[in-house]
Structure formats: C-alpha cells, structure tokens
Amino acid sequence: MTAQPRHDHSVTDRSLLSSKAYGTGQHLAARQSLYQWQTPSHDLPGIVVDELAVVRGAVADVGCGNGRFVARLREDRPDLNVLPMDVSHGILCAIPGAVVADVQQLPIADGLLGAVLALHMLYHVEDQAQAVRELGRVLAPGGMAIVSTNSHADKRELEHLWRQAAGDVLGIQEGPARVQLSARFTLEDAPAILGRVFGEIRTIPLPGVIEVTDAEPVVAHLASYEAWADKMGVPFLETIERARERVDETIRAEGVFRVRCLGGILVCKGPKQ
Numbered sequence: 001m002t003a004q005p006r007h008d009h010s011v012t013d014r015s016l017l018s019s020k021a022y023g024t025g026q027h028l029a030a031r032q033s034l035y036q037w038q039t040p041s042h043d044l045p046g047i048v049v050d051e052l053a054v055v056r057g058a059v060a061d062v063g064c065g066n067g068r069f070v071a072r073l074r075e076d077r078p079d080l081n082v083l084p085m086d087v088s089h090g091i092l093c094a095i096p097g098a099v100v101a102d103v104q105q106l107p108i109a110d111g112l113l114g115a116v117l118a119l120h121m122l123y124h125v126e127d128q129a130q131a132v133r134e135l136g137r138v139l140a141p142g143g144m145a146i147v148s149t150n151s152h153a154d155k156r157e158l159e160h161l162w163r164q165a166a167g168d169v170l171g172i173q174e175g176p177a178r179v180q181l182s183a184r185f186t187l188e189d190a191p192a193i194l195g196r197v198f199g200e201i202r203t204i205p206l207p208g209v210i211e212v213t214d215a216e217p218v219v220a221h222l223a224s225y226e227a228w229a230d231k232m233g234v235p236f237l238e239t240i241e242r243a244r245e246r247v248d249e250t251i252r253a254e255g256v257f258r259v260r261c262l263g264g265i266l267v268c269k270g271p272k273q
Helices: 014-021 026-037 044-051 068-076 128-137 156-170 190-194 216-223 226-231 236-254
Strands: 058-062 081-086 113-119 139-150 198-212 257-271
Touching (some): 026 198, 044 068, 044 113, 044 139, 113 128, 128 139, 128 190, 139 190, 156 257, 190 257, 216 236
Parallel strands (some): 058 113
Antiparallel strands (some): 139 257, 198 257
C-alpha cells in the first residue's frame, strides 16, 4: 500500500512557519533552486508581470517569502505600489517596505488593491476559506488575485525517493511519506476553493522535467524540509544521506536523475458580491 500524503497541522503552524521554516530565506531558496534544471524553464515572475499588464495602483504580495516576485515587479513595473507581506518577520528583513501580516486578516481596506498575489502559500493557511474571502475583499472592482500551487502529481519521483531512502534507514521495504506542503491546496483542489469567492478562474499549467547529473540539488531540496524533520517518522539526516546515495546510483546507471513537475498559476477575477 502506498503511503498517503500527510495533512499535518505543522504545515499551518504559524510559530513554526515564522521561525524554523521561514525565519530566513535559506530553505525557501533551496527549494526554488531545484527549478534551475527544469525544461522548459518557466519564468514565474515574468508570467505574473504579464498578467498584471492592465493593473494599476497597489498590488499586495501576501506570503511574499524572500521577495523574489516583489523584486521583479518593482523592477518591471515601477508604476505599481507593491506591498510585500508575510507572517515571518525574519524572512522580510531584506525587503524594503515589507510588513508582517496574515492573509486570514489583512491590514488592508476594502477594495484598495488592483491585484493581490498569493503564490505558493495558501497550503500554509489554516482557514483557507477565510483567506480567499480576504483576497476578494481587498480588491477593487475589476481587480484580480493571482494564486499558485503544485499538482498532486508534482515531483512524485522525490516522494518515491524519500520513501525508499526512509525504508532503507528503517530496514523495511518502504518508509513513511514525508510532509508534503502543497497537499493541502493542490492545483486540482484550488479552483473549487477559490470559486467560493471568484466568478472567473483561469488556470495556467506549468509542466516540466528536471534532470540533474549531480545529486546535490535534489539533496538540498529534500533537506529544505528540515523544519518538519520531527514529523517525518524517520531519522531525517540519515534519510537525506541515503537519498543522496540512491540518486548517485541512478545517475551512474542512467546518466541522469529525472523529476517530473507540474505546478500552475490561477488567475482569479470577479469577486462575488
């Protein structure tokens, strides 16, 4: 029987999110860096900039993390007033004008924004329905919310690798599944959740294949889940090292370690009155 993704409370634990998980940008950067080896290469900030072409005024990036999208927006669209927000004070330190805020209770007046971004973060929110209501509330008429997440099928090879490595460490055929962040808000689930507030939702799928000839990017990605190490049900560092050995074995045998990705962006308009 295949282990099922864990819907662990720690994924939404604000104390953990603002400290071990995202107290700095280190772990987030490690997860993002794996996409350097993806084909085709998707310029996510560029896609967001394009979608915001008709937007004027203020745009909030809620859950902005290390500010990757904020920096690109400020560079390409200096006419916009970009408001960076996140629950973690630590990760915001290097982002000018950033404020600590929770998407479930945004410190923004009704109808103030031309657009609001919630990129790869709604799976960390305890009350997703309330968060989506807030995204709709702060938008001006004709405004848009841009949301992103991953498919339930995203990076299955990494989940298989983890369970195999965990099984090796525990001396069993297959170990427990690791904490999977996007399992609480997948690309497949998102339209129904967002559709409670928004009347028009357009999905932009972003498929790709990551191929590496060195284990390090994969190991760094797995290690970036360190904040949830005590929730994995297996010795974390030993499993990471066994995963490295398995990736090395695959590369020696096949010349490459391959991971199939499927993420996506959802462009939401028409908040229901």
